[in-house]
Amino acid sequence: MSAAEAEDTPLCGRNPVLELLRARSRQVEEVAIVSEGRGPALQELLGMARRLGVKVSYRTRDQLTAIAGTPHHQGVVARVAGASYASLDELLAIPGQRGEPAFFLALDQIQDPRNLGAILRSAEVCGAHGAIVPKHHAAGVTAAAAKSAMGAVEHLAIARETNLIQVIEILKKAGVWIIGAVVKGGQAPWEVDLSGPICLVLGGEGPGLRPLVARNCDFLASIPMRGRIGSLNVSAAAAILCYEVERQRIGKKSKMS
Numbered sequence: 001m002s003a004a005e006a007e008d009t010p011l012c013g014r015n016p017v018l019e020l021l022r023a024r025s026r027q028v029e030e031v032a033i034v035s036e037g038r039g040p041a042l043q044e045l046l047g048m049a050r051r052l053g054v055k056v057s058y059r060t061r062d063q064l065t066a067i068a069g070t071p072h073h074q075g076v077v078a079r080v081a082g083a084s085y086a087s088l089d090e091l092l093a094i095p096g097q098r099g100e101p102a103f104f105l106a107l108d109q110i111q112d113p114r115n116l117g118a119i120l121r122s123a124e125v126c127g128a129h130g131a132i133v134p135k136h137h138a139a140g141v142t143a144a145a146a147k148s149a150m151g152a153v154e155h156l157a158i159a160r161e162t163n164l165i166q167v168i169e170i171l172k173k174a175g176v177w178i179i180g181a182v183v184k185g186g187q188a189p190w191e192v193d194l195s196g197p198i199c200l201v202l203g204g205e206g207p208g209l210r211p212l213v214a215r216n217c218d219f220l221a222s223i224p225m226r227g228r229i230g231s232l233n234v235s236a237a238a239a240i241l242c243y244e245v246e247r248q249r250i251g252k253k254s255k256m257s
Contacts, residue, residue, distance in 0.1 A: 009143050011080050012064075012073035014041045019151025021048045026080050026154070030055045032064060034075035042075055085141075086157040088167065091130035092174055094157060095197065098129070102176050102197035103245060106132040108164055108213050109204035110234060113139040117148025118235035119202070124152035126242035132159045132167055138204070164201075168216050171199050180209050180217030181241060183231050189221045189244040195252040200241050202234055 011017055018041075020028065031049045033042060035058040049056050059067070061075070068077045095102040105123050110116050116139045123131055139145055140160065146153045161167050168178050179192060180201045201217060203209035214220065223232060223240055232240070 009080060010068050010077050011143055011146055012068040012070065012077045013147045013150075014045060014074045014076055015150045016147050017076050017078045018045050018048070019154045020078060020080060021045070021052060021054070023151075023154035024052070026084070028052075028054045029079040030057060032057045032059045032067060032077045032079070034061055034064060035059060038075065045076060085160040086130065088132070088159050088161060088170060091132070091157050091159050092171075094129040100127075100129070101195065101249075102174075102199070103128045104130050104132065104171070104176065104199040105238070105242075106164060106167060106171075106178075106199050106201045107134070107138065107204075108201060108209055109134060109138045109207075110202070111137075111139055111204055113142050113145035114148040115139075115205065115233070115235045116141075117145040117150075117152075119238040120145070120149040120156055120158070121152040122235070122239040122242045124149075124156040126246045128156065128242065130157035130159060132161055132164070132199075134164055135160050135162050164213060165216055168199075168201070168213070172218075177219070178217045180214050180220045181237055182214060182220045182222055183208055184222055186220035186222035188224055189241055190248075192219050192221050193248070194245045195248045198245070200238070200245070202238055202241075205234055 011020060017031065020026065031054055033046055033056060046056060064073050064075065064077050065071045091104065105119065105128055107119065120131060133140065141153055141158060171178060176197045176199050178199050178201060179194065201209065201213060223237055
């Protein structure tokens with residue numbers, strides 16, 4: 001893993017902080033919990049923090065809001081080492097370690113950290129081995145992204161790379177097929193073989209995949225839409241595609257058994 005981007009950053013919300021403690025993926029400096037009105041979920045979190053020897057403090061809701069920078073903290077804020085990123089080589093090693101065909105996501109200039117978090121959540125739930133995000137012109141794994149991911153960033157390897165085209169070429173040389181998601185003009189996802197080693201590439205809000213990125217994909221996939229609205233939010237599209245990958249892989253396993 002690379003060095004953390006920041007020494008100390010707040011992470012708020014019951015599930016994100018609970019998954020942070022469970023995963024032990026980053027150093028937790030302190031867990032601040034609301035001083036009154038704690039429910040069972042916060043009691044579980046409090047007990048886990050104490051068992052792990054993490055410093056616990058009690059604050060008013062206003063104090064927690066000041067620390068978190070938002071009133072939507074659900075009564076808990078953790079001060080934690082900033083997000084660290086895996087190298088591309090580390091990502092490529094994960095499928096072999098699990099004995100599974102590669103399943104990666106590459107994100108082309110996703111700007112909204114909440115969209116990034118939602119995409120990472122879907123990816124982790126569906127068993128993806130890692131995600132690649134750009135260093136520039138894109139959201140990183142900030143506190144807002146981590147909160148939207150609901151703990152997924154503690155379990156999913158994430159690489160941050162400068163040049164997505166170079167990443168695609170490296171993945172191809174490693175035997176990974178590149179599947180670009182486009183609004184129109186691609187095959188339906190269930191018409192593309194997603195059961196082998198693949199990387200789904202999703203474009204940013206609005207413009208979608210950059211033309212050069214799309215041209216470097218092996219296949220293009222489009223989600224059919226029957227309504228009058230012409231596109232899906234990128235995080236919704238990511239969820240659909242990730243579950244299609246899982247559906248195909250489950251189907252392939254059942255045929256082989």
